[in-house]
Amino acid sequence: MSYYKNHVFFCINEREDGSQCCAQHHTQEMRDYMKKRSKELGLVRSGEVRVNTAGCLNRCEFGPVVVIYPDETWYTFIDKDDIDEIIEEHLVKGNKVERLMVDKQI
Ligand code: FES
Numbered sequence: 882m883s884y885y886k887n888h889v890f891f892c893i894n895e896r897e898d899g900s901q902c903c904a905q906h907h908t909q910e911m912r913d914y915m916k917k918r919s920k921e922l923g924l925v926r927s928g929e930v931r932v933n934t935a936g937c938l939n940r941c942e943f944g945p946v947v948v949i950y951p952d953e954t955w956y957t958f959i960d961k962d963d964i965d966e967i968i969e970e971h972l973v974k975g976n977k978v979e980r981l982m983v984d985k986q987i
Contacts (some may be wrong), residue, residue: 882972883951884967887972889915889955891947894937906959908936913965919972930972943983955983 891912895904916925916932924930940946940955947967948955954977956967963981970976981984 885922885932885950887933889930889932889947889949889972890935890938890950891915891932892936892938892940892945893934894941900942901944903941903945908945908947911945911947911958911961911964914961915968918965918968922973924968924972940983946983957983958983974975 883966891908892903893908893912894902896902912932912934919930919932925932938946938948943955943957946955946957948966949971954971956963956978958964958967958981966978966980972980
């Protein structure tokens with residue numbers, strides 16, 4: 882049993898040699914935005930949601946990536962609209978956002 886209903890990890894890994902990494906896609910900003918919105922919606926205070934950063938999650942080819950446990954749903958995203966959709970559908974309603982999923986078969 883997971884402590885949090887939804888535990889979110891954003892890869893914010895940055896590679897100094899310029900090779901592909903999630904940090905090239907403003908992931909820290911997107912993580913901060915999700916955390917702020919989750920607080921505003923009361924999801925953090927209620928203990929339903931925790932939003933953390935992570936180093937490389939070894940799925941760089943799909944980056945930027947975010948994974949939500951306990952059901953291990955992997956998403957990619959482009960902008961705050963995508964983050965809003967993940968919050969509203971996955972974190973609030975419990976529905977997966979198929980169009981943003983990396984592993985659509987899960
Ligand atoms: S750099 Fe993000 S998964 Fe590897």
